[in-house]
Amino acid sequence: MLSMKTTPNHTGVKISGDYFDLDELNQAIYKVIGKEGEYHGYEGSRLRILGVSYEIRHAAQGDRNVEFVFNGLHENTKKQHGFIAPDKNIYFSAEVLWPELLYAAYALRDFVRLYGDKRGDLLADTYTPVIAKFQALVLECLQGHVPGEEYAAILEAFRKSPSVNEYAVQYVDLLNLKYIGMNRQQREKSLSAIAMKLTLQDSEYQAFRKQVIDAAAPGKQPIHEIGIQAKYPEQVEW
Template sequence: MLSMKTTPNHTGVKISGDYFDLDELNQAIYQVIGKEGEFHGYEGSRLRILGVSYEIRHAAQGDRNVESVFNGLHEHTKKQHGFIAPDKNIYFSAEVLWPELLYAAYALRDFVRLYADKRGDLLADTHAPVIAKFQALVLECLQGHVPNDEYAAILEAFRKSPSVNDYAIQYVDLLNLKYIDMTKQQREKSLSTIAMKLALQDPEYQAFRKQVIDAATPGKLPIHEIGIQAEYPDQVEW
């Protein structure tokens, strides 16, 4: 079963599941976000989501964390059915920074809409429900770490958040790097603020986006191709 829990230092979220849970999520992401260049104005957000998918895929391949989890098979069940079997399953997991994961959850809302427009009736579709569960798990994990009134405001912002069409994805890097540099206590206090900033695209974001557009204009580049000067640390204290 796919699950999420915040990391010990509140730096990010550990996404866990067996191989099939993680592979199902990855396949759903690939289907919903479409092919490169398919959705004009969304390529930056698509690449951002693929970054999260990259971690999930490597987790499923055993390249990140591996742990054994009780599978519900008790000794009396083994005796009742007369067979020998392990009582644990192998689960895989990977950590993703909180701002990165929140943005992926927000951006996927747009991609599900685009996917539905392309596909039509989603009644028999198996991918959109997987994405919906992923988004719900992100929000459920967030709920445990922000006050109730702030969580309610975040949910409302999630419902009404503007499109991520032509989003300045470098802003996610800015929030990621600021968040990494915080103490555990600072992260706990700022998590709801970061969630709101991503959802509402506030004046700080708008000013940042203008800077990115100004940098992209001379070379007539898409704004998602503008790099940032800062670098991520080699090691993150999760």
């Protein structure tokens, strides 16, 4: 079963599951976000989501964390059915920074809509329910670490926030780096504000986006191709 929990230093979220859980999520992400260039104005967001998917895929391949989880098979059940079997399953996991994961959950809202517009009736679709569960798990994990009133406001923002069409995704890097630079207590206090900033696209974001657009204008580049000068640390204390 796919699960999420915040990391010890509140830096991010550990996404856990068996191989099939993680592979199912990856397949759903690939299907819903479409191919490169398929949705004009969404390529930057698509690449950010692929970054999260990359970690999930490597987790499923055993390249990140591996742990053993009780599978519900008790000794009396083994005796009753007369077989020998392990009572633990192998689970894989990977950590993702909180701002990055929140943005992925937020941006996937648009991709589900775009996918639905292209596909039509989603009644028999098996991919969008997997995405919905992923988004719900992110928000459920967030709920345990923010005050109730703030969580209600975040849910409302996720429902009504603007589209991520032409979103300046470098802003996610800015929030990631700020968040990494905080201590645990500061992260706990700022998580609600970061979730709101990602979704509401406030005046700070708009000013940042204008800088990105200005940087892209001379070469007529897509705004998602503009890099930032700041670098991520080689090691993150999760």
